[in-house]
Amino acid sequence: MATLNADLHCHSVVSDGTLTPEELAARAKANGVELWALTDHDEIGGQARALAAARANGLQYLTGVEISVTFANETVHIVGLGFDADDPRMLEGLEATRGGRGGRAREMASQLAAVGIPGAYEGALKYAGNPELISRTHFARFLVEVGACRDTAEVFRKFLTEGKPGYVPHRWASLKDAVQWISRSGGVAVIAHPARYKFTANEEYALFSEFKAHGGRGVEVVTGSHTAAEAVRYAGTAREFGLAASRGSDFHSPGESHTDLGQLPYLPDALTPVWHLLADRIR
Structure with a gap:
């Protein structure tokens, strides 16, 4: 029903x-x-x-x-x-x-480091219960934690999406x-x-x-x-x-x-x- x-x-x-x-x-x-x-x-x-x-x-x-x-x-x-x-x-x-997520995550971190946000890979990893599945969501939580953005909605306006720092297609x-x-x-x-x-x-x-x-x-x-x-x-x-x-x-x-x-x-x-x-x- x-x-x-x-x-x-x-x-x-x-x-x-x-x-x-x-x-x-x-x-x-x-x-x-x-x-x-x-x-x-x-x-x-x-x-x-x-x-x-x-x-x-x-x-x-x-x-x-x-x-x-x-x-x-x-x-x-x-x-x-x-x-x-x-x-x-x-x-x-x-x-x-799942296999390509690790390399993609390191490339995302390197782009964020280039715009003044270091340590993003290690920071995102703290939020990933499963390291094989590290994703943009985990990076977003790290960016909020370090004060780069107020919330995850702002992260996806400024970072991690096409044309913005931290975006790596897979x-x-x-x-x-x-x-x-x-x-x-x-x-x-x-x-x-x-x-x-x-x-x-x-x-x-x-x-x-x-x-x-x-x-x-x-x-x-x-x-x-x-x-x-x-x-x-x-x-x-x-x-x-x-x-x-x-x-x-x-x-x-x-x-x-x-x-x-x-x-x-x-x-x-x-x-x-x-x-x-x-x-x-x-x-």
Whole structure:
């Protein structure tokens, strides 16, 4: 049913969140979440803990991950839900896509040092629960700590984005690879927060067309970064492409995320909720 309080997109300290899987499960339960998934970036090392914590809190659970993909020179995120977290194809694929983060992080630090902010790599590393997944979010927290910016929103206005100091692009997995890792391990692939990408209408149509052709089956319609109008727009896209609809806060941290776990509007009617495709995978 569309009125299920499902939150199928959030992050823990295993990637770039600030809470443990156990703390997230307790927060989800307190906020009325009924079906939960932990979707760390390019990493499924927190899945066993998340499942155990979900069970301890009486939450239904789906395995989750958010895979970084390069499409039309833009980084796109593909959420995987309900897959087998022990599938070797998934594990090997994620290990390969994580591989470039270390070198990229050192290059980001060197650009920041050149504009008078030394020690950024070591500083960001303090915030990374998993050094393999050091990311722009960890650098942003360091820049706030040293007073270079007031908050992480200001960081992303002044640094770490294209054309600004500290921006280093990274080539991630291909769209085809990510969708197939998910589907071949028994899960459903979902395009995350589509309104965030800076695509032309033609590029967006190509993204959805190729995603569907590779076996993708869902799109986030209601998510922390979508306005009400964007939710209506992508409900239409879901119907146009015959995709199921997903719902997730993209929660990272109590101090940073403007949408808390479980605090989203419900999915619009007349859509197929993604959890209907995964009824036999819910644990």
